[in-house]
Each structure stands twice: as structure tokens, then as C-alpha cells.
Amino acid sequence: MEAWPVPPLPTDIVPRKIRYAPDDSLARPFVPLASAFRDGSDSVRAYLERCLETIEAAEPSVRAFVVRQDAKVLRDAADAATTRWRDGKPLSAVDGMPIVVKDMIETIDLPTQMNNPIFTGWHARRDAASVMALRGAGALVIGKTVTTEFAVGNSGPARNPYDSNRTPGGSSSGTAAAVGGGMAAFGLGTQTHASTIRPASYCGAYALKASFGALHVGGVTPLTTTLDHLGLFGASLEDLWAGTMVIARRIGGTPPHPGIQGPIGLPDAHKPKALIRLDMQGWSETSEATRAAFEALVDKVAKAGVKIIDRRGDSQVEALEQTLADVYEFALDLLAWEARWPFGTYRDQGPRMVGPRILDLLARAEAMDGARYAEAVRRREALQTQVHALSDRAEGFLTLSASGPAIEDHAFTGSRSYPLPWTLVAGPTFAVPVMAVEDLPLAAQVAGYRERDAELAAIARWVRDQAMAQA
Amino acid sequence: MEAWPVPPLPTDIVPRKIRYAPDDSLARPFVPLASAFRDGSDSVRAYLERCLETIEAAEPSVRAFVVRQDAKVLRDAADAATTRWRDGKPLSAVDGMPIVVKDMIETIDLPTQMNNPIFTGWHARRDAASVMALRGAGALVIGKTVTTEFAVGNSGPARNPYDSNRTPGGSSSGTAAAVGGGMAAFGLGTQTHASTIRPASYCGAYALKASFGALHVGGVTPLTTTLDHLGLFGASLEDLWAGTMVIARRIGGTPPHPGIQGPIGLPDAHKPKALIRLDMQGWSETSEATRAAFEALVDKVAKAGVKIIDRRGDSQVEALEQTLADVYEFALDLLAWEARWPFGTYRDQGPRMVGPRILDLLARAEAMDGARYAEAVRRREALQTQVHALSDRAEGFLTLSASGPAIEDHAFTGSRSYPLPWTLVAGPTFAVPVMAVEDLPLAAQVAGYRERDAELAAIARWVRDQAMAQA
Numbered sequence: 001m002e003a004w005p006v007p008p009l010p011t012d013i014v015p016r017k018i019r020y021a022p023d024d025s026l027a028r029p030f031v032p033l034a035s036a037f038r039d040g041s042d043s044v045r046a047y048l049e050r051c052l053e054t055i056e057a058a059e060p061s062v063r064a065f066v067v068r069q070d071a072k073v074l075r076d077a078a079d080a081a082t083t084r085w086r087d088g089k090p091l092s093a094v095d096g097m098p099i100v101v102k103d104m105i106e107t108i109d110l111p112t113q114m115n116n117p118i119f120t121g122w123h124a125r126r127d128a129a130s131v132m133a134l135r136g137a138g139a140l141v142i143g144k145t146v147t148t149e150f151a152v153g154n155s156g157p158a159r160n161p162y163d164s165n166r167t168p169g170g171s172s173s174g175t176a177a178a179v180g181g182g183m184a185a186f187g188l189g190t191q192t193h194a195s196t197i198r199p200a201s202y203c204g205a206y207a208l209k210a211s212f213g214a215l216h217v218g219g220v221t222p223l224t225t226t227l228d229h230l231g232l233f234g235a236s237l238e239d240l241w242a243g244t245m246v247i248a249r250r251i252g253g254t255p256p257h258p259g260i261q262g263p264i265g266l267p268d269a270h271k272p273k274a275l276i277r278l279d280m281q282g283w284s285e286t287s288e289a290t291r292a293a294f295e296a297l298v299d300k301v302a303k304a305g306v307k308i309i310d311r312r313g314d315s316q317v318e319a320l321e322q323t324l325a326d327v328y329e330f331a332l333d334l335l336a337w338e339a340r341w342p343f344g345t346y347r348d349q350g351p352r353m354v355g356p357r358i359l360d361l362l363a364r365a366e367a368m369d370g371a372r373y374a375e376a377v378r379r380r381e382a383l384q385t386q387v388h389a390l391s392d393r394a395e396g397f398l399t400l401s402a403s404g405p406a407i408e409d410h411a412f413t414g415s416r417s418y419p420l421p422w423t424l425v426a427g428p429t430f431a432v433p434v435m436a437v438e439d440l441p442l443a444a445q446v447a448g449y450r451e452r453d454a455e456l457a458a459i460a461r462w463v464r465d466q467a468m469a470q471a
Numbered sequence: 472m473e474a475w476p477v478p479p480l481p482t483d484i485v486p487r488k489i490r491y492a493p494d495d496s497l498a499r500p501f502v503p504l505a506s507a508f509r510d511g512s513d514s515v516r517a518y519l520e521r522c523l524e525t526i527e528a529a530e531p532s533v534r535a536f537v538v539r540q541d542a543k544v545l546r547d548a549a550d551a552a553t554t555r556w557r558d559g560k561p562l563s564a565v566d567g568m569p570i571v572v573k574d575m576i577e578t579i580d581l582p583t584q585m586n587n588p589i590f591t592g593w594h595a596r597r598d599a600a601s602v603m604a605l606r607g608a609g610a611l612v613i614g615k616t617v618t619t620e621f622a623v624g625n626s627g628p629a630r631n632p633y634d635s636n637r638t639p640g641g642s643s644s645g646t647a648a649a650v651g652g653g654m655a656a657f658g659l660g661t662q663t664h665a666s667t668i669r670p671a672s673y674c675g676a677y678a679l680k681a682s683f684g685a686l687h688v689g690g691v692t693p694l695t696t697t698l699d700h701l702g703l704f705g706a707s708l709e710d711l712w713a714g715t716m717v718i719a720r721r722i723g724g725t726p727p728h729p730g731i732q733g734p735i736g737l738p739d740a741h742k743p744k745a746l747i748r749l750d751m752q753g754w755s756e757t758s759e760a761t762r763a764a765f766e767a768l769v770d771k772v773a774k775a776g777v778k779i780i781d782r783r784g785d786s787q788v789e790a791l792e793q794t795l796a797d798v799y800e801f802a803l804d805l806l807a808w809e810a811r812w813p814f815g816t817y818r819d820q821g822p823r824m825v826g827p828r829i830l831d832l833l834a835r836a837e838a839m840d841g842a843r844y845a846e847a848v849r850r851r852e853a854l855q856t857q858v859h860a861l862s863d864r865a866e867g868f869l870t871l872s873a874s875g876p877a878i879e880d881h882a883f884t885g886s887r888s889y890p891l892p893w894t895l896v897a898g899p900t901f902a903v904p905v906m907a908v909e910d911l912p913l914a915a916q917v918a919g920y921r922e923r924d925a926e927l928a929a930i931a932r933w934v935r936d937q938a939m940a941q942a
Contacts, residue, residue: 108816108819108820118596118597119596122594122596123593125589125590125593125820126589126813126816126817127816127819129812129813129816132812132815132816132819135819136815216812218693218696218812218813219812219813219816222689224726225689225725225726225727226726226727251811251812252841254696255695255696255697255808255809256696256697256809256848258841258844258845259841337726338726338727340722341600341603341687341689341690341722342597342600342689342690344603344607345579345597345598345600345602345603345690346597348579348598348603348606349579349596370723370729370730373729374729377727
């Protein structure tokens, strides 16, 4: 098998199209069912069966999974969790929760294959730190989900759960599709440029890219050491936060980062005094319908009494917009230079063993030198300083998560314009899928300051509540 | 197979004892032969054959290797390198150099088994960043070398090349034994506490633990993120530096660290104005004969005109000695807490799948909390500040690498007292095996300030030259 040229989309995908509305989505929350799990009016086992039914029905169209855990194993584990809930002794808020794991993240029991032929059938023989934490809390890994090749190259077969002609976004394609499509309550992905926030928006999943380092990346196959983040996906904000905090409490951040500090339960909604609205490069790519949806959301937020600060007449925000418009090339420099390893060692295994995108990045790195890399590092640090300087003026930032709904494409998984800047900023950012455009999901991006993840969760909750109440 | 209880030493080890002297050692330098490789009076192929003969003769006693590369593959590669040297076009100073790789470090062609049954037969399907760099420069990986279990647990079968009743030290046991014993010119190991400097001293190899982050650790199976260092071993200081700089130039540090800055060739010897002599906790464990050997070396250095500063009458050095005497418990806290992953996921694979030392560390972590870990991080940072404050008084530090020659043991691989503090300091440190005690190797430790690796290499060279000239 070869990774070159770009593999085409499978021809046997069953067409499917489903209307999305923020208050009528396919996503299947788990955490809000806790009291029903306790009182027996619902059960973890029944929840699992609903997921498995959805998978059975939708997977011929969605193709979210690379490999699935044996259903008997899952049912036995769900039965045990069902009993714990009814005995009032669940291991945690996620005990028995079906979760999916991007195929870049190591699991003991399932192979980790990274959508590249070198790793066909490869087993890591360990769980990633995040998977270890979630399993320890009782979560059930129901399968490994499609990634683009090494989280940056060729697309896999996964399709958007709302329209099989459209991409789910990348690189966490399968996780976004599975969580957005009601196949699992929570999922793990990664974000090095845009790989969590973009697919979450396309698939109608809630998502978080936490502060850099605040969630342990051990066992996530590395691309870079300074941009790689764990990405979290939830069927609801409550599911998203519960899975996130299980990781934070049980294993924490990548040492010496202590991990996200905050309550185990989703923080109460907090109405910010002010938010900064950012357009970024993405605005020029954004359709009228998408702009209108975002403007309507901004209006709602403003009418609720939040001061919206934007570039108009504000030289500090205008300066930040100018900086942000100019990050895309140096962000590629950071990725290309840092990913010389491991991409070099993959390329060395054969002339057609990695796809064209990986080869492009290696070629870019070969045209660079250490000074150019150092300049990229310096520019990222300057951006971080510039963002932090706004922290006394507004509690967060409001922007789009994507330049529109999922595109009708396969090889291209969408623009990185909106999510990428906050990867560089290293602050937390939530995808909050409270808009619909062309009956497809679209998420706002609620972004914040580094190490203030829990504060931002409270703001994201408030934004969601506002949007849903008035939807 | 199980990792528990501690596996005994193999019963079929062929006894062997060889007298060591600093100027008459088993080590087999490669880099100093460059002109002979060029003019044809020697060849890389002939060098390889000498290594293979040594392995054939000594391996029944030394047991340095877990797995060896096929000799035909090595001979073909050595022949190609031989031709390149004779054509005046070697790929680098290490073209055709036989090297060994600790079995904690990933290699495409050979399994990475970590002396634990979980990883029996496991292949990483990639080269570690350091291995990729060395191979790209023409080095030949002749085999994977014995490590203690996951670089901290049960001893493997490797024995000291000078006395098969003695340990080679751990955890980089096989790399130290192979390089010290003349089986390879250069080798990769790791150091998280003491795993490079200690075995280098026991086996008569030169070694470097570079500044933290200054050599890319990608593909080194992680124990911790803040203590893990690559460890380098060389048959001579010239070999050590050549291999080190190949890694530094070709892949650099763990991003964003640019990597060791310095010349490709070993820097000229530099006589420091002053060195600080440190005793540390190790001194109380050190025998009279070892103390005498070290005092003699210090005397030589002093008589050559270097000011020796020590704790006597110097309150700043005395304060540092007191800090250093107290690092051992918090260093274990750092290791235990950070290694919850991956050790937790190994333990989860079966009740007897990890050895007692790993279980002890997991138990220690379970008795800790985040506040205790944060205190350990704080103390390490304070130590680093305290050491740095001496940089205007002396260009480096002189101490022992081990509390004596290799001990007659198997399960215990020796005291970590001397090497551990500089792991915490995060500065570079060289093992310079210029002493003999009981006809066994003993290394001085030449330690320096963070990011000044090349300056320290020049001092280590001067110390070596002084010691050897007057030996």
C-alpha cells in the first residue's frame, strides 16, 4: 500500500442528508442523563445501544471509524457501569460513557494506524495519558476514528454526518463526525493548526482546544512539540467539560504543567462585561449567509448587555487584527520545521510511503534554516504578548470557528483561517455550534486567555445559553 | 513472561576480568582515524570487523546487546562508507561509524523492547530523531543495547566489560558496556536521574548529558517530560562530540530549543580560571581509594593553575552543597509523579507485567498530590538559580561521576548520588574516565551551566589532557 497519490473517496458511500438545527441535532448528550442513570429511568447500557444503533445505521454514509471495539466487550462494560450508577457509585461523571479516539492517539486494545500504510496494523501497547485517564474513570473506548494522514496529510474516508457529499473537516475527521453524529458522547482529537475547532463546527459538535500544555499529550503521536494540543469533542458542553476535567484531574497537563484548574462540573454561565469580536483573515473567505448568521449572534450577545469591542475605531484591536492576518506563513514554518521529525523518518521508509502534503512540508523545512524558525518562534511569542495585553479590556474573544458550513470536498478539509490563530496564542478556545447555515452546523469560536480555561467555559456556556434561548 | 519478580542474572555468563587503565582501555575510537580512512591505511570496513570480532569474543561475558543488526547489512554499508572516505566524500565525520542504541530508543529496523514483556517483539516503525540524524550522517546502528526495565526498573543481563561479576551501571547498561568495551565507537542512552554518567564511569566510556532540551528526545520512550535527557557515549571525547554535533546540526533540540550551538569538531582545550569542586551526598558513600584518586586529579588541576573553589570557607559553595545534599527525595517525587503516565498504562496490562521498582514509583505517586509535585518543581528551579549564580565565579564544576568503580551487583546498578544533581540543574555534564581504582574505570564529572555545552566540552578536553599527560 502507498500513501501517494491522494487516495480517492470510497465509491460505496451511501448518500445521506439530514437537516441540522442547533436545538435539533444528531448529537447525543450523556452527562445530562446522570439522574436518569441513577434512578433507573435510563441506563448506560441503553445509551450504548442507542449509539450502536446510530453507528449501524449511519456508518455506511459517515465512515467515522477505522476500527471498532467488539460490541460484546462494550455491552459487558456498560452493564457493569449501569449497576454502579444504580448503586449510586459511578466511578465518575463519565462512567460508562461511550467515547471515540482519533487514530493518532495510542490505545492498548485497538491499533493506531494514522491513515498511513507504514502503521497498518500497528499497536502501541499502551494507552495515551488522556485515554488512560478516561478509562480509569469508566469511559468506554468504542473505536478509533478516521484522521487525515498523520493529522495533516491525505484525507480519510470520513464524511459529514449531515451531508455525505461534504467533508467532516480535518484532521480530527472521524471524532467530529462520530460525536456530532450521535455515535458517541465524547471524543479525543488533536489540534496542531485547526484540526479540532474546524471539524467540530462542520459536524455540530462542541469542542475545546485547551491552553497549551494543560492536557497531557503523552501518547499522542507527535507532529510538533510546541503546537500539538489534545482536542476534546462533546455532544454537549456538559459532556465536553466532564471528559476534559476527568483528564485534568486524573493525569493533568504535560509536566510540569499542572493541568486545567477548575471545577469538575461545568462552571455556571458567566456573562462577560466585554468580548472582543475578531474577523481575522477568515472574514474575506466567508459567505454572506455565514456572515449574517455570525452578525446575528453578535447582536444577541450585544443586546444581552455585553460590550462588543471590534476593530472599528479601536487601534489596539485593529493592530491585533493586522497581526492575526499575517500568521499563516510563519505558522506553516513552525509546523514544517518542528515536524522534520517524525516526518523525515516516515519518508525514509520508501519513496511513496507518505502523501504529497507531508512531502510538501518536508520540502518547506529543507528550504528553511534555524534563523527562519527562530523568527517564527519570536513572532508567535509577540502575538501571545499582544493578545494578553487585552486581558484587562475584555474577558474573551468571539469569532467564527469556520468560514462557513462544511464544504463539498474530500481532499481539502476546509480553511484553517479561524482556528489557527488561537493555536498560536496557546489560549483556550471553544467551538460552540449554535448556528445553522444552509441547514448545516456552524460554530461560534469563544476564545480566551491562557490558563483561564474554566473562566472561558463559563463564558462559552453563557453564549450557548443566550443563543439557544433565542434561537 | 512476567516482569515480576526481579529476573536473576543469567547463569551462563562466561567469567571475564580485564585490567583498566585510562591510557590502556578497551574503548575503540573512530573519529581520530579519519585521516587513515581517507588515505586508505585503515578503513571503515576494517574498523567494523574489529568491532564485530570484539563482540564475538566478549559478548558471552558482557551481554550488551538485546538484538544485533545482520552482519551482511553492516558490511555492505561499511564498504560503501569505505569508498566514500577514500573518495574524499564522507557523508560526515561519523560516516560508517558503528553505533549502538539503548533499547528505550526507537529504531525502524530493529525492535524496541525496553526490557519489559509488554514490548517483546515490538517495533516502533520509525527512528527516534537522534537515530534519524545519525543514520542520515552515515552512522551504522549495529544493535540495540540492554536497558533496565523502562530505564528505571529491573536490571537486564548486561555485565561490566572489565569484570563480569560487576554491573555496567544502569539504566544505559548495554550502551555503556558496548562503547566502553570496544564494540562500538558511539552510543545512545538516556538520563532521567543518573542513567548515563554513572554507567559511563563504570565502563570507562566518555559520556555527555547535554543541557536539557538541547538534543531532540523525540522517539525516546518517555518516562518524564522535564527530566528525560538523551545520553551520549563515546569511545573518546572526539567520538562523543562528533556524534553529539551530528544530532545537534541535523535535528537540533526538542523544539523550540534550537539545539547545542557549537563547532562540529571538538573545541580546543580550554583551561578554566576556576572550577568549583563539589562533594555532594556521594562523598559519604565514597571509599578511601576513590577519594584518593579524585583528590589526586583535583591536585593536578590545581597545580596546572586552575583555582579550585570548594565548600571550605566559601559560604556560597557551602550553601550549594547543602542544597545538593537534599535533592534526592524531591527528585524521586518528580520522577514518580511525571511517570504516572506511561507507567500507569503499563501496570494496567496485568498484575505482574511491571517490576517492583515501577510499582514502587506508582505507589509513591499515589501517596502524593499536585501540591507536593509543585513543591518539587519549585525546588528544582531554586537549585537552578543557585547554580547559575556561581557562573561569574567559576566556569564549571568538578566532581566524581560515581562513588567508586562498578559494584559487584546485578539488581542494583549503583548509586545515583553524583550524577543526579546535574540532571536537576539541567546543565551539561561530561563523564571523563581518566582514573582507575582497583584496576577498574572511574570518571570525573565535569559539569557546567545550561546552554554552554560547547564551552564545557573545551574544559572537559583540557581536564582529560591534563589527566592523561600526567597519568
